[in-house]
Amino acid sequence: MFKLRPSHPHDGARIIEIWRRAVDATHDFLSLADRQAIEAEVVGFLPAAPLLLAVDAMDTPVAFMLVMDGHMEALFVDPACRGNGVGRQLVTHALAEHRQLTTDVNAQNAQAVGFYQRLGFVETGRSALDGQGRPYPLIHLRYAGAIG
Secondary structure, eight states: OOOOEEEOOOHHHHHHHHHHHHHHHHHSOOOOOHHHHHHHHHHHGGGGGGGGEEOOOTTTTEEEEEEEETTTEOOOGGGGTTTTSSHHHHHHHHHHHHOOEEEEEETTOOOHHHHHHTTTEEEEEESSSSSOOOOEEEEEEEEEEEOO
């Protein structure tokens, strides 16, 4: 079990590192140009966003989540910590506050699609483009059952 806490300004560099490592491990479908453009947006936004962090015993962030108005905007786990239940722990926490939790996932990210399905999310729709109009289809999901 990891400790959960809000992010602080001094966490910014580690948050970006987690994002980069997670994207490297799961988003091989992104073009280099799009990856660079997305990273520029992320670097300008994430460190100041109201994130919930999962931290290890040394208070080092290993994962983060952003939920706004019942929609999980982001969930990223350092690949070194995958399989340890940290993603599930963050989602379970979000569900305690938002029973109608929704999220979007890149259709090409099979690992993430499977993760959310195992947690009880169901597809409610699809979009041909991502939120910035790039050609990366999204699957819209809604939590519909008990976390197994």
